[in-house]
Amino acid sequence: MNGWMGKILRVDLEEKKHEIEDLDEDIARDYLGGRGLATKYLYDEIDPEIDAFDPDNKMIVATGCLTGTGAIAACRTVFAAKSPLGTVGCSNVGASFGSDLKYAGFDMIIFEGKAEEPIYIMIEDDKIQYLPAADLWGKDCYETDDILRERLGDPWKAKEYSIACIGPAGEKGSNIAAIIIDKHNAAARCGIGAVMGSKNIKALMVKGTKGIKLADPEGFVTAMTDVLEHVKQSHGSMESFPQYGSAGILHIYNEVGMLATNNYQTGVFEHAADIGGEAMASKHLRKIRACFSCPQSCGGIMKATDEKFMVTSERPEFETVWVFGADCGNNNTSAILKAHDLCNQYGMDIISVGNTIAMCMEMFEKGYLTEKEVGFPLKFGDPDAMVKLVELTCKREGFGDEVANGGFALSHKFNHPELFVGVKKLEAPAYDPRVCQGQGLNQATAARGACHNKGYTMGSEIFGLPSLGGKTDPYATEGKAQLTKSLQDATCVFDNTGTCLFLILGLWAPELHKQLVPATGIDYTFEEMMKCGERTWTIERMFNIKAGLTSKDDNLSPRMLNEPMPEGPSKGHVNRLQEMLPEYYTLRGWDEEGKPTDEKLSELGMEW
Amino acid sequence: MATRKEIRVDIGKCTGCRHCETACSLKHSEEGMVNPKLSRIRVFTDFEREMAHPIISGPYTDAKCTSRYNIIMDGKEYESCLLCRASCPTRPFFTEPDTEIPLKCDLCGEPPDPNCVKVCVHGALQLVEVEEDDAESA
Numbered sequence: 001m002n003g004w005m006g007k008i009l010r011v012d013l014e015e016k017k018h019e020i021e022d023l024d025e026d027i028a029r030d031y032l033g034g035r036g037l038a039t040k041y042l043y044d045e046i047d048p049e050i051d052a053f054d055p056d057n058k059m060i061v062a063t064g065c066l067t068g069t070g071a072i073a074a075c076r077t078v079f080a081a082k083s084p085l086g087t088v089g090c091s092n093v094g095a096s097f098g099s100d101l102k103y104a105g106f107d108m109i110i111f112e113g114k115a116e117e118p119i120y121i122m123i124e125d126d127k128i129q130y131l132p133a134a135d136l137w138g139k140d141c142y143e144t145d146d147i148l149r150e151r152l153g154d155p156w157k158a159k160e161y162s163i164a165c166i167g168p169a170g171e172k173g174s175n176i177a178a179i180i181i182d183k184h185n186a187a188a189r190c191g192i193g194a195v196m197g198s199k200n201i202k203a204l205m206v207k208g209t210k211g212i213k214l215a216d217p218e219g220f221v222t223a224m225t226d227v228l229e230h231v232k233q234s235h236g237s238m239e240s241f242p243q244y245g246s247a248g249i250l251h252i253y254n255e256v257g258m259l260a261t262n263n264y265q266t267g268v269f270e271h272a273a274d275i276g277g278e279a280m281a282s283k284h285l286r287k288i289r290a291c292f293s294c295p296q297s298c299g300g301i302m303k304a305t306d307e308k309f310m311v312t313s314e315r316p317e318f319e320t321v322w323v324f325g326a327d328c329g330n331n332n333t334s335a336i337l338k339a340h341d342l343c344n345q346y347g348m349d350i351i352s353v354g355n356t357i358a359m360c361m362e363m364f365e366k367g368y369l370t371e372k373e374v375g376f377p378l379k380f381g382d383p384d385a386m387v388k389l390v391e392l393t394c395k396r397e398g399f400g401d402e403v404a405n406g407g408f409a410l411s412h413k414f415n416h417p418e419l420f421v422g423v424k425k426l427e428a429p430a431y432d433p434r435v436c437q438g439q440g441l442n443q444a445t446a447a448r449g450a451c452h453n454k455g456y457t458m459g460s461e462i463f464g465l466p467s468l469g470g471k472t473d474p475y476a477t478e479g480k481a482q483l484t485k486s487l488q489d490a491t492c493v494f495d496n497t498g499t500c501l502f503l504i505l506g507l508w509a510p511e512l513h514k515q516l517v518p519a520t521g522i523d524y525t526f527e528e529m530m531k532c533g534e535r536t537w538t539i540e541r542m543f544n545i546k547a548g549l550t551s552k553d554d555n556l557s558p559r560m561l562n563e564p565m566p567e568g569p570s571k572g573h574v575n576r577l578q579e580m581l582p583e584y585y586t587l588r589g590w591d592e593e594g595k596p597t598d599e600k601l602s603e604l605g606m607e608w
Numbered sequence: 609m610a611t612r613k614e615i616r617v618d619i620g621k622c623t624g625c626r627h628c629e630t631a632c633s634l635k636h637s638e639e640g641m642v643n644p645k646l647s648r649i650r651v652f653t654d655f656e657r658e659m660a661h662p663i664i665s666g667p668y669t670d671a672k673c674t675s676r677y678n679i680i681m682d683g684k685e686y687e688s689c690l691l692c693r694a695s696c697p698t699r700p701f702f703t704e705p706d707t708e709i710p711l712k713c714d715l716c717g718e719p720p721d722p723n724c725v726k727v728c729v730h731g732a733l734q735l736v737e738v739e740e741d742d743a744e745s746a
Contacts, residue, residue: 292626
């Protein structure tokens with residue numbers, strides 16, 4: 001195969017054995033890779049009703065068909081499993097882990113069963129070692145990464161490995177635990193770190209010396225450099241993102257009044273200018289950093305300035321700055337860096353931690369949580385209390401033990417589920433769907449729950465990107481079903497090829513198609529490629545239906561539907577989900593209960 | 609005065625993306641393979657020193673240096689190995705993994721048209737024309 005390595009590493013954790021099998025070429029062709037490929041294998045191999053921590057749940061690590069090829073920003077890896085939240089869990093991460101996995105010869109790893117004792121797994125091409133990790137259990141992600149590299153005995157050799165590990169959060173089964181790659185990047189959402197922990201896998205190390213074969217190398221280089229020239233025309237990709245990170249667009253969302261603030265009580269944050277990408281860069285940025293083969297370089301190294309929160313951390317991305325900034329009502333940027341770094345150190349999902357803490361702040365201010373329960377006053381805008389609770393959450397100590405269960409569980413335990421902002425138990429991101437109607441539809445229908453990265457409708461509703469068909473009115477519901485569906489399908493293609501969705505300002509699906517054909521040698525038409533995306537969306541849906549989810553789960557939090565935005569440019573708006581949902585089901589080829597119809601499945605060449 | 613082309617490396621601009629490694633290896637592969645381990649340029653990152661530095665393959669030696677030293681630049685201390693181009697037992701890069709045949713940068717042929725420079729969008733790698741020095745041309 002070209003583009004793909006054509007091999008799967010199937011690991012039996014109980015026996016500490018593995019087999020190398022051929023990748024099913026038909027499935028690869030139909031799903032491209034990454035998210036689609038992993039979900040298809042999960043769907044075929046596990047019972048979707050299974051408990052996430054049952055040893056019969058499988059964890060799949062999958063790369064895209066372009067990951068590691070040098071296609072623009074094709075660096076992504078997905079970690080997929082039945083999620084602790086009850087959905088199909090699929091978490092996507094950059095850095096170079098996926099590229100190195102392909103250079104080791106594999107498109108995908110399937111982990112089955114559960115190791116008896118904590119282990120870490122070292123993959124060096126075909127040599128797979130299962131090594132004891134009892135002494136690493138309890139260590140945070142930074143310590144683990146350092147120790148594993150030191151064990152190689154040679155700092156130069158150590159540079160050749162990518163490491164994915166969990167911290168104490170994943171070990172202790174937190175619903176909001178992440179997998180951390182090389183200290184800096186996180187496969188964070190859906191509690192995937194807890195699934196890894198439940199299998200007693202502390203870390204994965206990978207180094208590869210093989211090459212990825214391309215079908216038409218010259219055609220690929222021409223296509224890739226053309227796409228690069230295209231990306232270079234984008235101010236967002238070449239100026240804003242490298243200089244200010246993804247948080248460089250934060251002020252735009254504040255200006256339209258959709259920057260969720262104080263647990264979504266409003267869409268306007270008075271200190272937005274103090275925390276946005278420009279402010280973060282001027283105060284803290286030391287070095288710009290990129291993921292593998294990405295020109296956009298939104299990572300970096302930042303250093304805090306406030307002595308109380310002194311830390312050197314990875315540059316926080318948009319969601320981090322938002323959640324530990326606006327959503328917690330905090331304008332202390334050093335505290336944002338500190339909270340961010342703690343989450344990376346202990347292996348936590350930043351959106352979920354911050355969103356849950358913001359909800360607790362609202363509960364505290366309304367008297368639903370007491371100082372006795374929390375241990376200290378927990379008010380919006382208090383950076384000390386915020387960082388303290390992040391730390392407790394990371395360590396599952398004190399009230400942090402409750403936060404570590406995630407916002408959905410906590411809101412029910414303390415009897416105020418109406419204050420939880422999320423979908424399908426997953427805590428929501430920064431974008432208030434009372435403004436962007438399409439975004440509400442996207443978050444309501446995304447398989448893993450409230451996720452902006454499954455259909456970034458703001459590309460049209462706010463930015464009006466020509467590649468997405470231009471500007472649409474954010475407050476209008478008309479046309480949003482179609483917009484949302486096409487964006488969701490295209491996003492699947494990004495995730496399946498292994499391309500970073502953050503490149504949205506610089507490139508779109510046609511640019512992926514341009515590189516896909518010479519890389520794989522498969523003569524996909526553009527429409528066929530997009531069908532691979534639609535198929536992915538559909539298989540996720542089928543998994544969730546078998547897992548017991550229904551159309552009732554395609555919903556938003558009551559605040560988004562019933563509480564009009566209280567102030568700012570979007571004052572008075574709510575999300576009008578029901579105006580869009582029936583049309584969306586029709587466009588998807590789903591019946592009134594949200595189930596894919598036989599006609600649709602037959603069109604996509606799929607079956608239950 | 610005769611001139612020649614060479615690659616100028618500005619490490620301050622390197623983001624550590626390693627796109628150059630993929631482009632180099634593909635250019636030099638007869639089978640159409642992308643493999644950074646076969647690249648004539650490698651990028652190493654050192655976050656504690658806040659740096660990412662591309663190294664273009666230099667001479668091959670089978671012996672370790674008998675003396676090493678550290679260099680202080682802008683208040684930060686670096687091992688000499690960090691800035692060296694050689695492929696050696698201390699830093700065994702720029703050899704084919706299977707055969708250990710040394711890999712050399714050839715600027716992608718004559719006239720020089722290096723692939724690594726083409727994909728380096730932030731200007732860490734640039735092809736520049738320099739005057740040939742007398743000793744070298746003699």
